[in-house]
Every structure is written in structure tokens, then in C-alpha cells.
Amino acid sequence: MEIKVTDKCTMLRNMIYSKDLGFIMEAHDGLSAKIVEQTGFKGIWASGLSMSASHGVRDNNELSFKEVADHCYYMASRVNIPVLLDMDTGYGDFNTARTALRMIESAGVAGVCVEDKKFPKTNSFLEKKASSLADPEEFALKIKCMKESVMNPNFVIIARVEAYIAGLGGKEALKRAQMYADAGADAVLIHSKKSTSEDIDDFMSNWDNRVPVVIVPTKYYTVPTDHFRELGIGLVIWANHNLRSIIPAMRLTSESIFKLESLMGVEDRIATVSEVFSIQGNNELEEDEKKYQPESGRKSNVIILAASNLPDGTMKTELKISGKMLIEHQISTYKEMGIRDILAVVSNSSIPNIDAYCRVSSTFENTKELDSLKLSSDMIKEDTIISYGDLIFKKHIIRDLLESEADLTLVVDPDLNSGGDYNEYVKTSERYDKFSNNDRLKILDIHSHSDMDADGIFTGVMYIKNKELAEVIKDVLDYEISEGGFDTRKDRMADLINHLLKLEKYRIEAMFITPDSWVDINEVKDIVKANEVK
Numbered sequence: 200m201e202i203k204v205t206d207k208c209t210m211l212r213n214m215i216y217s218k219d220l221g222f223i224m225e226a227h228d229g230l231s232a233k234i235v236e237q238t239g240f241k242g243i244w245a246s247g248l249s250m251s252a253s254h255g256v257r258d259n260n261e262l263s264f265k266e267v268a269d270h271c272y273y274m275a276s277r278v279n280i281p282v283l284l285d286m287d288t289g290y291g292d293f294n295t296a297r298t299a300l301r302m303i304e305s306a307g308v309a310g311v312c313v314e315d316k317k318f319p320k321t322n323s324f325l326e327k328k329a330s331s332l333a334d335p336e337e338f339a340l341k342i343k344c345m346k347e348s349v350m351n352p353n354f355v356i357i358a359r360v361e362a363y364i365a366g367l368g369g370k371e372a373l374k375r376a377q378m379y380a381d382a383g384a385d386a387v388l389i390h391s392k393k394s395t396s397e398d399i400d401d402f403m404s405n406w407d408n409r410v411p412v413v414i415v416p417t418k419y420y421t422v423p424t425d426h427f428r429e430l431g432i433g434l435v436i437w438a439n440h441n442l443r444s445i446i447p448a449m450r451l452t453s454e455s456i457f458k459l460e461s462l463m464g465v466e467d468r469i470a471t472v473s474e475v476f477s478i479q480g481n482n483e484l485e486e487d488e489k490k491y492q493p494e495s496g497r498k499s500n501v502i503i504l505a506a507s508n509l510p511d512g513t514m515k516t517e518l519k520i521s522g523k524m525l526i527e528h529q530i531s532t533y534k535e536m537g538i539r540d541i542l543a544v545v546s547n548s549s550i551p552n553i554d555a556y557c558r559v560s561s562t563f564e565n566t567k568e569l570d571s572l573k574l575s576s577d578m579i580k581e582d583t584i585i586s587y588g589d590l591i592f593k594k595h596i597i598r599d600l601l602e603s604e605a606d607l608t609l610v611v612d613p614d615l616n617s618g619g620d621y622n623e624y625v626k627t628s629e630r631y632d633k634f635s636n637n638d639r640l641k642i643l644d645i646h647s648h649s650d651m652d653a654d655g656i657f658t659g660v661m662y663i664k665n666k667e668l669a670e671v672i673k674d675v676l677d678y679e680i681s682e683g684g685f686d687t688r689k690d691r692m693a694d695l696i697n698h699l700l701k702l703e704k705y706r707i708e709a710m711f712i713t714p715d716s717w718v719d720i721n722e723v724k725d726i727v728k729a730n731e732v733k
């Protein structure tokens with residue numbers, strides 16, 4: 200995904216310093232970070248509690264700072280909004296803190312919050328003694344050291360004051376906040392575990408606003424947000440609510456599947472797999488593949504109609520050309536073009552292993568190609584090539600075909616003698632001139648009688664570009680004969696194409712190729728010619 204090159208540190212700094220109250224929301228991995236961003240939040244709180252809980256470990260520095268930094272990389276690199284990391288105590292002394300900071304800043308984090316507790320920390324909502332707090336002088340120097348160690352001068356460092364949590368009261372909180380601000384902290388986080396805003400109110404009534412104040416109203420969640428506005432708070436952290444919301448959701452899902460031994464109880468109330476793909480940014484990858492890997496990134500698919508046998512019962516496409524079966528030549532031409540999704544409709548279930556999906560037609564002896572096409576109709580979609588299996592053609596034909604703009608393009612040879620016993624003759628809007636640059640002409644008609652005034656013969660390779668047209672083809676193949684559907688014992692591809700032409704709705708074109716770039720294998724001499732095409 201493309202992350203805009205904006206200074207996320209400045210974005211975070213501006214949010215905290217803005218006169219409007221800012222909000223950041225907890226995330227603990229790339230997925231939750233993405234959801235927070237998509238919801239509209241302007242920043243992310245990478246919560247220590249949530250990240251450790253999502254790893255199934257305690258909030259006691261059981262994750263190493265390298266693991267935290269790696270984890271943050273997956274959050275920061277997936278979003279365009281800044282991530283503020285809960286850096287706990289800085290994982291040790293000033294030296295550990297600056298070492299960790301280098302990794303954390305490199306991971307794309309925009310700011311950190313360090314708390315004035317001793318390492319290893321415990322969560323502030325667990326029983327806390329004053330003795331677990333860091334010495335304020337030492338902590339202020341840690342802040343100073345961290346400020347002097349950052350690479351981006353806009354990187355945000357917030358000092359978290361735990362004096363209220365430890366029961367040391369407002370005076371101590373104020374003293375510490377002032378010391379940390381003076382040491383260079385960009386903001387102070389005043390933490391409280393009371394169920395009212397008493398501590399925060401007390402602090403704000405004495406604070407001289409030398410730096411903005413950040414709060415975490417997890418315990419005093421009933422206090423209206425406007426009260427924080429009135430107090431002049433800079434930033435509110437909604438600290439752990441995404442993590443806490445997934446716990447009941449996952450329990451419900453697991454329990455239902457466990458009890459029912461089925462997915463029936465959950466399918467309707469969980470995210471669809473497409474939503475997962477969408478959050479992961481699959482569409483963006485498809486777009487990028489078109490941009491950076493135009494051939495291998497294609498989502499084209501191919502249907503090879505190969506259900507026709509030689510008199511000895513082997514499939515026509517099993518014929519060997521240069522030691523390789525005819526069908527294998529076609530398949531490798533498509534694979535070289537980056538097309539992976541290939542279905543061959545075959546007549547022989549014992550065809551040696553080929554690198555494509557195969558479907559066996561049981562009716563091929565009494566039917567024509569539309570019957571095989573019907574058998575593969577689920578594969579007819581936008582960007583589908585259909586080719587007869589007994590052909591050999593040059594790779595550039597497929598490359599040119601895939602560049603077609605028309606809704607449906609038929610590959611046409613202007614030489615009326617190129618085909619075999621059965622040909623489908625194409626009439627175009629004007630006569631094809633091999634010396635002109637334009638090898639694409641509108642098709643007016645296609646018929647199998649040779650007496651028509653034709654401009655070329657259909658080679659048996661066509662390309663459906665338009666999704667709606669693909670749906671129309673699927674529909675008509677599904678019609679019963681009585682409702683105007685095709686009789687697949689005698690109707691041919693030309694009948695289908697004429698039906699589409701009559702709708703006068705779609706752009707249906709011929710792409711002219713040179714006679715020496717393809718061969719329709721009908722007899723032994725064609726095999727000799729095929730060797731020349733390859």
C-alpha cells in the first residue's frame with residue numbers, strides 16, 4: 200500500500216498542540232490500526248497492555264523492546280495516521296531507552312509515552328505502591344536523553360506521571376510534571392485510576408500549561424468529554440477498547456463453532472472474507488500489479504475448448520509437436536503471458552498431466568464447441584480468453600489480444616484459405632488492409648458458409664473484455680432450446696457471436712493477424728507447419 204510521505208511526527212504534534220481536543224484510539228496490530236484509521240481517528244495509541252495481551256503475555260515487559268518495535272512497524276506501515284507508542288518505562292535506564300527509541304523511531308512510530316515507574320513495569324490498574332515509582336530526577340534525565348537521541352526533531356515524547364496512581368497526590372504530580380516538561384517532554388500524561396475526574400481536575404487547576412496534558416479516561420469513562428474540553432486537555436487516549444471488544448466476540452464465535460460443530464451459527468455475524476481482503480489492501484495490490492507487473496499481474500483467465508478426438512480415440516490436442524502435446528504448447532503460451540487461471544475442456548479423462556484445470560465433456564461426440572463452452576460457463580467473465588484446443592499460435596497474438604479495448608475481440612486471419620474443412624467467415628465493416636496500421640475492425644457478421652463475401656476467417660481465439668457481455672454469454676448458454684437457447688448438437692460459435700452482434704449493444708471487433716502466425720491442426724501437413732510457427 201502507498202503511505203503518503205507526510206511527517207507523521209508533525210501530525211501527532213499538531214494534534215496535541217491544537218486548541219481542539221484530540222483523540223487517539225487504541226490498536227494492537229496492523230489490522231486494528233487499519234480499522235482505527237478507516238473509522239476516522241487521526242491517531243493511534245499502540246497500547247502496551249493491548250499489545251502484550253494480544254500476544255497472550257502480561258503487561259510486565261514480557262515482550263522485549265525489539266518485539267514491540269517490530270510489532271509497531273506493522274501498525275505504522277499500514278496506515279497514514281501517526282502511531283503514539285506506549286513505551287512503558289523505556290525498558291530500563293536512559294541508555295536502554297535511547298537504544299529502544301532508535302528502533303521504535305525507525306519502525307515508523309511518530310511519538311512515545313514513557314512512564315515514571317521502575318523497570319519492569321506493572322500495569323497502573325494493578326495494585327501499585329509508591330516504591331515502584333522512578334526517582335523523578337533520574338526520570339527527567341531519561342526524558343532529556345531521549346529528546347536528544349531522536350532522529351526527527353518533531354518526534355513526540357510524552358512523559359507520563361504516575362503520582363496519582365501511586366497515591367502520592369497532586370503536589371507530587373505537579374512537581375514531577377513540571378520537571379519532565381522542563382527536561383524537554385512535549386506533553387505530560389496525567390494518569391488516574393479514580394472513577395471520577397477528581398485527579399485530573401485537581402491537576403488542571405494548578406497546571407500552568409507549559410506543555411499540553413494528555414489523559415486516559417479508562418476508569419473515569421462516565422465523565423462527559425466536554426468536561427475535558429473545558430479543562431483544556433490536549434489529547435484523550437481511548438486506551439484499550441478495541442482489544443477488549445474482540446475478547447467477547449472471539450469467545451462467542453469459538454463457543455458457537457465448538458458447540459454446533461458447524462459454522463452455521465456464526466457466518467451471518469462475522470466479517471466476510473472479502474472484508475478481510477479489503478482491509479489487507481488486496482485491491483491496491485491488484486492495481487499495483489497492473490502498474491508494475493502488467494503481464495504476470497493479469498487476472499485474465501482462459502478456457503481451452505479441447506474436447507475433440509482423432510479417429511483412434513486420442514484427443515486431437517494430444518498430438519505431439521516438437522515432442523510436446525499441442526495443448527501443452529497453448530498452455531505454456533498462456534503461462535508465459537502470466538495467465539495462471541486456465542481451464543481445458545477435454546474429451547479424455549486419462550489425458551497425461553497438464554498444467555491446467557481439466558473438465559471432461561461426456562457429450563463431446565454428439566455436440567459442438569458451444570456444449571464445451573456451456574460446461575465451462577462459470578469461467579466466462581470479464582477478461583476471459585477462449586481458444587480452440589487444436590490451434591498453435593504465436594505468443595504475440597495473445598499479448599495483442601489482451602490489449603483490446605473492444606467488448607469482444609475475435610482473432611481473424613485475412614487469408615480465406617488458411618483454415619481447415621470447417622471455417623467461420625467474418626465480415627468486417629471495411630476490408631482489412633495489411634499495410635494499414637489498423638488491425639482492428641468492427642465485425643458485421645460471421646457465418647460458416649464459404650460463399651459469403653468474407654474478409655477473413657475466425658481462428659478460434661477470442662477475448663471477452665466486458666463483464667456485462669460475459670454475463671450475457673453465460674445467460675444465453677443456460678437458456679433451454681425452447682426459450683431461444685442454443686442446440687449444442689449443431690449450433691456453432693458463429694451462432695453465438697451473431698446473437699451478440701444482433702443485440703447491437705457491444706463493441707465486437709476482429710483483430711487481424713498474419714497467416715503465418717497460427718495453425719489449425721487438421722492433418723499431418725499442419726503439424727509440419729506448426730513446427731514453423733513455434
Ligand code: SPV
Pocket residue numbers: 246247248249285322323324415417438439
Ligand atoms: C496501556 O494502554 O497500556 C496503558 C494505559 O498504559 S493503561 O493501561 O490505562 O495504564
Ligand code: MG
Pocket residue numbers: 246247248285287
Ligand atoms: Mg501501558
